[in-house]
Amino acid sequence: MDTPALRWLWKKGPLKEPTVLQSFAFDEVNHHLYVLQVRRGGGEAGNLCLNKLDLQGKRLGHMYLQGFGHGVSMGVQNAADGTVWIWTETAAVGGYGRGVTRFRFSHGAVRTTEDVKVRKPITGSTNNQPSICMASRRIAVRHRVGGKPRYRVWDLDAFVARDYSKPLVDIAQPAHHPDATIPFQGYALHGDHIYQLAGTAYDDTDNPPAEHGNAYLSCVDIHTGKLVQRQRTEAGHSLEYREPEGVAIRRTPEPRLCMGLASGAAGDRRFSIYYKPLTQ
Template structure:
């Protein structure tokens, strides 16, 4: 039985509003900065109506908190999962154990390296980085470099910059470390979150400027060198005001978005019997328009089932992957489902 359903039919009033209006989105897209011919870009588009397939179900990252996002090392065949640190841990140099609430406020996170079968292969902690809404993996030979938000805002716990660092099991890395470069592609922005398109060697930054979420696509080499010219810079569309944003991924000229919340009890607004309120959507970066939006029931039988994170896996065919948290509080599990291209 498929664990996926989708919207079909004409463009409704609500869909038009989510898209920002076709004309409005097109007008806003003219603000996009285009510095390369999109015809040369690889990737194509995922059809969100394709049924979802299970990749991993209820695997255990290093901490017992909800996974926030994940990324694949397609060269070395590994998966990296990021979570907010669980409460009760005392790291070297700390006067005592720290609560989970304080870890979240500070932007302290745990990164777990896993096999593609979901076995833990190592972990590290990053302190003062952010919330982990999205991460990217840039493999260089046998080494994995991770892109995450950094310089967590004390007022929100979300990053004001992005950084690249080498995964090193058993270590602790602090934001502001002399070994860490903090990139600020959009000065004054908040909620900085990176995703990487390794097929085209590009980095997508989701950020907020004056409270408004936007996407900025840049060449990976430029960002690494401290240069930030935009291939595209567009406003986010396709997410309703009452939806909870849970992650994004980028491939070629398309960005994919994930929204939804955890199950309530049967008497609540998101009961398990309804199979969830998770939606995936797709924006064409060239026009700034929402081109598809679909409800997914992937993993609907999971207990708790909260959508968390998206990633592209460069298999053949390519996969658009969605993460889900499940299980009891303090012992959350991670599951990944995908749509093939």
């Protein structure tokens, strides 16, 4: 992650809702980008909007997910029969999901938790947030137990079959990076590593634009639970507002760690995506 970030998409949008992006994921087979937003005024209820875009950032469709969560992370599963499954949190309480689910994209549709099969793989947990790695065919679920964030990773086929009894990994999220005042903004599973994003939007007091932001990328080894690397990034520092939002892996044409940045005025938010080539 030491290499400079490169610009891919710049000030794209608007998305369907006037809010910032929360997370995104790639459909590598069909060359689509999916982006989650919290609906305007829907944060406490957990109401989300899922946008479908092409890889140039043009919006192709949307659907609404009522009572699903905050959209901290998401995943795309390409099944052997060609079905594209979207994975998100669901069953929101206080704006965050108590479970996860998968569903097919359907333009213009409105889904509630009654329309999907809710999975609760970690009994008593809160803030469930999935990520899919199609390279290793695994699923991770970030969650909280007793208020503390943790990760569990399963074989994807076992998870789809609702066998949660043998997670491959069960680790605590490493300590805040770099400190507790900078909020977590998303993660993505890739092979034996979890990539995390933290940061806040610009403000004149604590995060002034002149200092180019407080966005941090970090990498966790899922087998040891240790923080492998942490790197501050100034990618997109000239953006107005500049709030880090969402991280994802794009595997083609070569593995890339992609990070989202929200920008623009309230009510007219745009998004940019930067990337770093991955060597591990």
